[in-house]
Amino acid sequence: MDLSGFTQLTETEGDEYAVGLLGTFRAMLREVCSRRGVRIAKWLGDGAMMVGVDTMPLLEAALEIHYRVHWKRAAAEPFAVRTGASAGEVILLEGDDYVGRPVNLAARLCDLAASGEVLADAAVAADVPTWGAVGSTSELMLRGLERPLPVVRLGMQVLSGPAVPDPVCGIPLTREVAASISHDALGAEVWFCSESCRDTWERRPRPPADEIGSLRTPLLES
Numbered sequence: 001m002d003l004s005g006f007t008q009l010t011e012t013e014g015d016e017y018a019v020g021l022l023g024t025f026r027a028m029l030r031e032v033c034s035r036r037g038v039r040i041a042k043w044l045g046d047g048a049m050m051v052g053v054d055t056m057p058l059l060e061a062a063l064e065i066h067y068r069v070h071w072k073r074a075a076a077e078p079f080a081v082r083t084g085a086s087a088g089e090v091i092l093l094e095g096d097d098y099v100g101r102p103v104n105l106a107a108r109l110c111d112l113a114a115s116g117e118v119l120a121d122a123a124v125a126a127d128v129p130t131w132g133a134v135g136s137t138s139e140l141m142l143r144g145l146e147r148p149l150p151v152v153r154l155g156m157q158v159l160s161g162p163a164v165p166d167p168v169c170g171i172p173l174t175r176e177v178a179a180s181i182s183h184d185a186l187g188a189e190v191w192f193c194s195e196s197c198r199d200t201w202e203r204r205p206r207p208p209a210d211e212i213g214s215l216r217t218p219l220l221e222s
Helices: 006-013 015-036 055-071 101-112 122-127 195-202
Strands: 039-043 048-051 081-085 091-093 097-099 118-121 132-140 149-156 180-183 189-192
Touching: 006 015, 015 039, 015 048, 015 055, 015 195, 039 097, 048 055, 055 081, 055 118, 055 122, 055 132, 055 149, 081 101, 101 118, 118 122, 122 149, 180 195, 189 195
Parallel strands: 081 118
Antiparallel strands: 039 048, 091 097, 118 149, 132 149, 180 189
């Protein structure tokens, strides 16, 4: 994943402004990846390489970032991102780098992605979360490959009916696409996009018992 148009931004807005946006992007990525169990293997100037044992948390992290930056109705982030994703076994090199075909594919796809676009090797389609969607499919010729690669564009599911945001990440959900369901102190259902968001919510600080129902804490452990 990298910031789209970062070089041009430094030219038009200046280095200090661009570096400030880069700091905002990195802070957001750290927060999302740490919650979803994804490792930021290394920073790549205006981008990052993310790795994980499982594919779905990586796709969840990428889609959450794109949702927050591009797809919310009132997106407040003043920058754009693009992402390339692939899956497969890789080699850990000297303890701090990863090499292998999936790394190369992800990097090439990121380079080809338009601003706000998530391009993925079609092999990851089965691991897209229930609230994500597989869009158009095409074959792209990537540098270094002998044959075109089937590629999918990932986005958000078009929901039917009223949506409720995940209380942790804000991803809009219906009961049908929620990956996990819990209950609040009043017994109402709370929908989550992932077990990691549910775990974060359930581990949140709780108000002291003598404050529940007071003016300071009017909702019961909401």
